Amino acid sequence: MEITKNSTQDEIKMAAKALKDGHLVAFPTETVYGLGADATNEKAVSRIYSTKGRPADHPLIVHISSIDKLGKWAVGIPEYALKLANKFWPGPLTLILKRSDLAKDFITGGQDSVGVRVPAHPIAISLLSEFEELFGHGVVAPSANKFGAVSPTNSKDVYKEIGNKLLSNDIILNGGNCEIGLESTIIDCTTHLPMILRPGAITYEMIENLLVTSVRLSNFNKTRVSGNFISHYAPTAEVVISESTFDGEGFLALANISTPINAVRLSSPSTLEDYAKELYVAFRKADEQKLLRIVVVLPEGGGLAEAIRDRVIKATGKPSN
Ligand code: TXA
Ligand code: MG
Numbered sequence: 001m002e003i004t005k006n007s008t009q010d011e012i013k014m015a016a017k018a019l020k021d022g023h024l025v026a027f028p029t030e031t032v033y034g035l036g037a038d039a040t041n042e043k044a045v046s047r048i049y050s051t052k053g054r055p056a057d058h059p060l061i062v063h064i065s066s067i068d069k070l071g072k073w074a075v076g077i078p079e080y081a082l083k084l085a086n087k088f089w090p091g092p093l094t095l096i097l098k099r100s101d102l103a104k105d106f107i108t109g110g111q112d113s114v115g116v117r118v119p120a121h122p123i124a125i126s127l128l129s130e131f132e133e134l135f136g137h138g139v140v141a142p143s144a145n146k147f148g149a150v151s152p153t154n155s156k157d158v159y160k161e162i163g164n165k166l167l168s169n170d171i172i173l174n175g176g177n178c179e180i181g182l183e184s185t186i187i188d189c190t191t192h193l194p195m196i197l198r199p200g201a202i203t204y205e206m207i208e209n210l211l212v213t214s215v216r217l218s219n220f221n222k223t224r225v226s227g228n229f230i231s232h233y234a235p236t237a238e239v240v241i242s243e244s245t246f247d248g249e250g251f252l253a254l255a256n257i258s259t260p261i262n263a264v265r266l267s268s269p270s271t272l273e274d275y276a277k278e279l280y281v282a283f284r285k286a287d288e289q290k291l292l293r294i295v296v297v298l299p300e301g302g303g304l305a306e307a308i309r310d311r312v313i314k315a316t317g318k319p320s321n
Contacts, residue, residue, distance in 0.1 A: 100114075244295070
């Protein structure tokens with residue numbers, strides 16, 4: 001296992017070859033770091049599950065280099081899904097579509113659908129293009145953390161999460177800090193109307209404006225989208241949503257909210273974009289400082305605030321309704 005410093009084109013090429021040879025490659029995307037494997041190699045994919053400790057019936061997202069490759073993985077793609085892909089790819093959007101024969105049970109968890117995304121990070125695109133040059137079809141990549149834990153947003157955190165489980169031929173690519181810091185928006189496109197399964201940086205408003213239809217967050221599908229397990233994206237410290245803290249507890253809120261006396265300020269984001277980008281970093285910081293509780297003041301309103309609230313609520317381990 002090797003961590004490369006700001007991965008070069010040669011290192012990306014080597015990583016594409018490693019994927020083709022059945023090894024695992026962790027790589028940066030604009031959302032969070034993914035743990036990648038050849039989506040057609042059952043043995044390699046099974047290592048993703050064992051490395052993460054993830055239940056085997058839990059589907060993975062296939063990453064491709066461009067929309068041109070979508071037809072390999074999905075069939076019967078509705079018009080509105082193509083519209084979304086054309087508008088938001090490359091970008092933080094995953095579409096759940098009817099699967100093609102290429103998408104086997106070992107990546108879809110036995111479901112008839114498949115999740116597909118074109119990420120926007122230049123290293124991710126380059127890795128996927130190089131992999132496709134070697135006749136690879138797609139790379140499955142869940143977030144590169146232990147199941148239920150906080151997604152890593154830099155290569156050091158990938159190493160801390162799963163480094164001890166990786167083997168000598170596996171690779172961690174380095175592409176700095178993730179621009180967005182929260183996982184992609186997931187939209188179920190298997191029925192005549194889109195449904196958001198996981199909110200993200202592609203917001204309800206952006207989707208509704210494009211499709212001129214209203215979309216809502218699914219409150220079922222609880223078993224299949226791992227983020228819908230009750231405790232997820234969770235640090236070791238207990239996460240509570242509040243405004244007041246006790247001595248020595250971590251505190252996270254927008255910059256205009258002042259720090260309660262004796263609280264440990266974990267971050268002071270001044271925009272929603274910064275809040276999203278710093279949320280998981282703040283969770284990790286609290287664990288590094290061995291804080292027992294993190295008190296979070298949720299941002300209000302629509303847009304990215306929905307995704308931030310979703311992740312914080314999941315991290316509290318308590319259902320949102
Ligand atoms: O931003 C992201 O999406 C990151 C980066 C690495 O691309 N990936 C990511 O993967 O967050 P993961 O596996 O941690 O979360 C993907 C979610 C899972 O909760 C999974 O259950 C859901 O997508 N998913 C994948 N395929 C699905 C399907 N066919 N139907 C329903 N949910 C699906
Ligand atoms: Mg994940």
